[in-house]
Amino acid sequence: MIRFIITRLLLLVLGLLIASALIFFTLRVLPGDVAQVIGGTQATPAQVEAIRKSLGLDRNIFVQYTDWVSGLLRFDLGDSLVTGTPVAIEIAAKLSVTLPLALLSLIFGLAIGIPLGVVSAIRHAKASGAAIAISAQALAAVPAVWAGVLLISVFGLALRWLPTQGFPLDGWDEPGRAIRSLILPALTIGVIEGAVLLRFTRSAALDAIGQDYVRTAAAIGLTKTRALVSHGLPNVMLSVISSLGLQIAGLIVGAVIVEQLFQLPGIGRMLVTDVGNRDLPKVQGDIFTLTAIVLLVGFAVDIAHRLIDPRQRTEVSS
Structure with a gap:
């Protein structure tokens, strides 16, 4: 190991x-x-x-x-050509918005993708299972801007349940307002990423349903659902974990667009501004930080997969 x-x-x-x-x-x-x-x-x-x-x-x-x-x-990214502030300090301030946004988006994506993916696999021969799969296919192709505008129209303008733009000036000193301001942006990303995750989960669950150990569990009296959840779900989750690296990359790309749409002071919005200002040190720092986050998540996913998968642990011990 x-x-x-x-x-x-x-x-x-x-x-x-x-x-x-x-x-x-x-x-x-x-x-x-x-x-x-x-x-x-x-x-x-x-x-x-x-x-x-x-x-x-x-x-x-x-x-x-x-x-x-x-x-x-030395964690020194230079100084901004526009403000003269160290780039690392400005990036750290923006990450306090972007990272919670990405985490909340991931939570929404997992909450949508895993349960519905399992249900779609279990009911794959029925109309409801096919409807879920087709809906996921369509949602995965929806641009983040369109999804954001739709959510703003429904939950922000029509129902007035949630704020549609901005972030509290005091930041996380007002955690309630801060979280409320991130819900719609996180849903915008999470719904799309959840649709992608649903397809991964459905494929892995269908594969697990066809395995001998799940069919044996069903043959001794368990329902198909209980057999899959009791015996096949661990393997399904391994496939989900393997896909998380790609999911995180999608979350980061989505954050760049969504922060502009919802006027959030995150690193994605700052990157767009810095490109327009030709602030080279900040553009370098912004892109490198986002790239490093994606690579670090991929590294963590690889390690987690190795630790969780008993087959790989067996390979290591042998």
Whole structure:
């Protein structure tokens, strides 16, 4: 097991290194001059060159990359070109909104996808099971913007149950208001991700129903539902855990869109603003942080799967 963890940890470090290189060099080949943007249209070539030198943009690009990576090792992402604030501090503040949003979205997705996926598998030969599967197929293809607008129209404007935009100025000092402001955005992401998770769960449950141990349990007197829940559900959950890495990536991408729609001060909305401002250090920091979260979740899922799956534990011990 230790060997497995070390291998996965090395792959994680390699993935972060490759991601840092892709992010850094891709941003450097995009059109536009950061120094010119900062200097404005009235800046002279000499002034633009002075700005470029002060930012270190005149140095060799590989030297710039090495300096940035060495800063990452110290959790130093540089300073914003617009505000002058350390990028790490601004990202930490935005993550206090984005991470709870992603967690709440995941809870909604699991609450929707797992029960309905099991029901759809058990009733796969009936109209209700087929209806659930078709509905999940349709929901998985719905753009997050459309789902958000629909939820705003129903629960925010028509019923007036929940706030439709913004986040408390005091943040989590008002936990009740903060959670209420995240419910609709989290539902927007969670419903779509839940539909995707439902399909994974249904497929795994159908496979489990066909296994000998589930059919034997049903033959000795258990109903199909009890046989699946008692004997097949652990294997179903292993498949669900395996899909969580992809689900988290979907949650992060969804957060970028949903934070704009609901005017939430999270890292996704900040990324859109930073791209418009050509704030290169912040754009680098934003994208690298989101990428690191996805890779770290994938690493945690791999370890959890190895620990939970008895077959893999047997392989390790042998």
